[in-house]
Amino acid sequence: MAEIQLGVIEARYADMIWEHEPVTSSELVKMTATAFNWKRTTAHNVLRRLIDKGLFRNDNGLVTAVISRDEFYSMQSRQYVEDTFAGSLPAFVAAFMQGSKITAEEAEAIRRMIDRAEES
């Protein structure tokens, strides 16, 4: 999937939708009016943009997610690793850890993840 960029406010809006989905577009209008003081048309315009970016879907006024929040952010991270570490996960992890130690729980969780990943 192509790189998707979200602005800070767009991201906030997207989070709002993920939190409440499935939700009607008129509900969203009310929510953004409260949270952002947006007009109806503005809420619709930004929603339209998010739909075009492939995050959500609007069926007759009911807004549902196409990909979940976790899916989306993991996609972002993968894209980030791709861009910044030439796709090398170890390099990313090394950078993430920056020489600090990991706890026993974290090591356990990572080991389990590796096993699962290797199997599939």
Add this chain to the structure above:
Amino acid sequence: MGDIFLKLLNMSITAGWLILAVICIRLIFKKIPKWVICLLWGFVAIRLICPFSIESRFSILPSTEPIRSSTVVEGEVHNYIPSIDSHLPIVENTINPMLTESFAYNESNSAAPLQVVTYAAGFVWCFGMVLLMICAMVSAIRLYRLVREAVCVKDNIYICDAVKSPFILGIIRPRVYLSSALNETEMNYIVSHESAHLKRKDHWWKALGYLLLCVYWFHPLCWAAYALLCRDIELACDEKAAKDMTFDEKKEYSKVLLSCARQRSLIMVCPLAFGEVGVKERVKSILNYKKPALWIMIAAAAVVGILAICFLTDPRREKEEGASSAFDAADGEEDLNVENIGTENGSAENGSIENGYMETGRESPEQMDDGQAQEDDRIDVISRFMDIPWDEIESIPDVGFYDPSRWDKVICIGEIPEYDIRVYGYNDEDISGRGVAIDIAGDVNYFDWFYTTPQQIMPNLYWDEEERQLQIAFHIYTGTGASADEFVILQQYDTGTLVPHYFTYNDYTDILSKRIGYSFDNGSRELTLIDKVTGREVASVAIPEGEISEIIGIEGGNISYFELGESIKLFVRPGFFREGSAIPEYGGMPFLEFEVEREWVTTASGNTEISFDIGELVGVHQDGE
């Protein structure tokens, strides 16, 4: 439309000088706090907004009306012929005459070329102004669209995804729009900077500046002024913020500036919102900022004061302009003969005409030594004359003659019917024998001259068709021991204007005094007149006996008259003075007939005029001739 544009053009030229001065000051006095420079830009705005100002001697401006819609030619005001008022001789002598020639028009045309040009220019200007205003509106609308998705963070501070470089939008309720991707430190600095802008009301000044730019878009210096104003506003804000920062804070601030910096095309992206301008300059000024020393502030105050006096005040209108401005009527020509007489023979500004009156002892209410009152009278005659409807004047049938009961407001004092020339004189209860209107085939010129005396001898006229010159000899020197003319040649131009050239009483009596000599033989009681130029004896007169015998002097001119025509003659009867007497006697003296010479000369100030001289003695006429 055209007149408005002309007025704006003149205002912009005078403001242009101030803009140049501020630019120079900005370059030279780099240490002056930028808020002071912004104040100077305020002066520029004042100059561009106010059509007039107080007059002062210290004004450096050359003129408040550099491009005039009327020209003064030989003392006559021609409307609708442009001239440039620059006080530079080269302009007076080369450019203005060219303008007069190329814009000369026949009064029968419906519109002068200048009127057409200014009307067209006015339209172009209006179009440009509207265009610029539309640009601003379009930009503003685009920005408002952009920030629809902005979200309020606090008070009037908003963040928006689409905003990359921070700006302020709105004049009445301004809002600060920031990029949503800023971290907290960055946001703090930027907010403090933009708040400083709001506190200084910069959003108003910038809008005002743009509005003035819309009006004065045709003047390139105004664009420079606006661009520099935007810069200086930012710098002033930086200074205000940097005042209380430590060096580290200043570094942080600069970093933030850089990260927000964005390439901006000159001015126009959105004139009402503003963001970063000239980042490099700003970073330098912030890092080097030091609170200005006292002497700098004093120098700054002095500069501001001097600039205000020199450029915010208008130059004093000169005396000659003062006189003519009182005559500024749309129709009819006015006369500045006061100026001409004064300069030609060096006599007092009131001119020889008044002196002549004093000698004859004529009493008239207006004849006071108070120059100011006469100045007012002078103005009054012509305006009173012009108040009389022309058909009333035209219908006066005959050349009038003196009869107090028959004085109407206007009499005809001379005419040449073959050329459709009539000359009229004004007269009412206050003003007598003064005020002349000359009608040559429908072209009328007014002059503030005395045209006769209580003896009511009317002037002589002669029209030279080839040269288009009207010669007039006014018989206005009469009284004890005096009966003399004042002579004028009026040159007619295609526009119908008459320009006077005078051979005044003082002029020719001066010349005569150097021309006529004498020798007196007490024994034979013969007075011999000598022409000093040729050295010849011209006449001998036997002087009758009187109480005192000694002749101490002669003089010529007090009894004289002109004969007009293609060749002009001056007839002079010299008088002699006995010892102890101040009254000249004329018994037995002949009339000397001189030729009057005239030629066109160029004066020191660059004007061309007719210069008169007394030429050959062509006749000596004893009694009875």
